[in-house]
Amino acid sequence: GQNIDQPTEMTATEGAIVQINCTYQTSGFNGLFWYQQHAGEAPTFLSYNVLDGLEEKGRFSSFLSRSKGYSYLLLKELQMKDSASYLCAVGSWGKLQFGAGTQVVVTP
Amino acid sequence: GAGVSQSPRYKVAKRGQDVALRCDPISGHVSLFWYQQALGQGPEFLTYFQNEAQLDKSGLPSDRFFAERPEGSVSTLKIQRTQQEDSAVYLCASSLGGRDQPQHFGDGTRLSIL
Numbered sequence A: 001g002q003n004i005d006q007p008t009e010m011t012a013t014e015g016a017i018v019q020i021n022c023t024y025q026t027s028g029f030n031g032l033f034w035y036q037q038h039a040g041e042a043p044t045f046l047s048y049n050v051l052d053g054l055e056e057k058g059r060f061s062s063f064l065s066r067s068k069g070y071s072y073l074l075l076k077e078l079q080m081k082d083s084a085s086y087l088c089a090v091g092s093w094g095k096l097q098f099g100a101g102t103q104v105v106v107t108p
Numbered sequence B: 001g002a003g004v005s006q007s008p009r010y011k012v013a014k015r016g017q018d019v020a021l022r023c024d025p026i027s028g029h030v031s032l033f034w035y036q037q038a039l040g041q042g043p044e045f046l047t048y049f050q051n052e053a054q055l056d057k058s059g060l061p062s063d064r065f066f067a068e069r070p071e072g073s074v075s076t077l078k079i080q081r082t083q084q085e086d087s088a089v090y091l092c093a094s095s096l097g098g099r100d101q102p103q104h105f106g107d108g109t110r111l112s113i114l
Helices: none
Strands: A009-013 A018-024 A031-037 A044-049 A053-057 A060-065 A070-075 A084-092 A095-098 A102-107 B005-007 B010-013 B019-024 B031-037 B044-050 B053-056 B065-068 B075-079 B088-095 B109-113
Touching: A009 A018, A018 A084, A018 A102, A031 A060, A031 A070, A044 A053, A044 A060, A044 A070, A070 A084, A095 B031, A095 B044, B005 B088, B010 B019, B019 B088, B019 B109, B031 B075, B044 B065, B044 B075, B075 B088
Parallel strands: A009 A102, B010 B109
Antiparallel strands: A018 A070, A031 A044, A031 A084, A053 A060, A060 A070, A084 A095, A084 A102, B005 B019, B019 B075, B031 B044, B031 B088, B044 B053, B065 B075, B088 B109
């Protein structure tokens, strides 16, 4: 199995930076995905890491360390619309196993 | 372009009734996935198709759950003799196929069993 742990909730101020950590225990996987989900809506793909290191996509960056079983999603220049749940998922031959999600609350 | 489309958006059924949930994937996507999402939790994998072949159904909770994709496009998830614990959001996702392709999700069907 692959337990995936992420904090339940984080609060940050508009314009700030927030880092959402994700730890996992797995016997093997292809890559690690991050999704954003607003309440009542579909999860939307944010980023994907196959190799160790940092992947940057605009205001969002994701990092993976396979040896440490650790990933994080970095959100910069926070905007009110970034208030959502952020889901870490381990991908294994297409199938995704998700963490419970981290609810990010952005305050003015 | 059009995304993944799911219908109905909301479904209310009485315990013991059968329900059918439909998923229309993105055109050209060979892989299709069903997930179940409880309130405050991440999606849980149910089953996976590559074209019309069901390659993995290890996540289906019981034999009351059945999924099909007969022509490799539209898929239906059927739940027989529904129970209250089946109440959840059922999400469908599709991808181009291959192990590294991101999955694109529909808005889901919110199923409530009374």
